[in-house]
Amino acid sequence: MSNICTEKKKAFLRGYRAAQYELKAAEEELEEYNTSILYPSTLYDKAPTKKGHKDDLSKYMGKLDDLKNECIKKRDTAIIKKHEIELCIDKLECVNQREVLKLRYLKWMGWERIIEEMPGYSDRQIYRLHGRALYNLEI
Numbered sequence: 001m002s003n004i005c006t007e008k009k010k011a012f013l014r015g016y017r018a019a020q021y022e023l024k025a026a027e028e029e030l031e032e033y034n035t036s037i038l039y040p041s042t043l044y045d046k047a048p049t050k051k052g053h054k055d056d057l058s059k060y061m062g063k064l065d066d067l068k069n070e071c072i073k074k075r076d077t078a079i080i081k082k083h084e085i086e087l088c089i090d091k092l093e094c095v096n097q098r099e100v101l102k103l104r105y106l107k108w109m110g111w112e113r114i115i116e117e118m119p120g121y122s123d124r125q126i127y128r129l130h131g132r133a134l135y136n137l138e139i
Helices: 003-013 016-040 054-090 095-106 111-117 123-136
Strands: none
Touching: 003 016, 003 054, 003 095, 003 123, 016 054, 016 095, 054 095, 095 111, 095 123, 111 123
16 A cells, blocks of 8 residues: 555544544634623723624624534534544454554544553554554545
8 A cells, every 4th residue: 555545544534633623723712702702801802892882792792603603513524524434444344453543543542542452462563453454444
């Protein structure tokens, strides 16, 4: 198997993690914005002032709704991506190959932790198992 094919498979498998990072960033933006509305003194420029009009509050509530909707979209994207990856991994015949890919790409475990989670395998065996799993994975 070529390195290009392997890298494409790894990029596909890493898609869930990327989607989760995007979701986290959107949720943090929503939380920051929500805080700025509830506690205007924490972020000066984003919240309406007492001198503002009802229109200001409407704008902020509209923005808040937009941010909430963005979080929902990002959450849906992450769920769909995880499901796509699970379907591909579950097609592998070898249960140990499935396990190593799920631990690595869906639970984001490092190699040391995977080795702990799969007793009876040395680090070299885990790496080989991962390589075979990537080879057999169809995306």
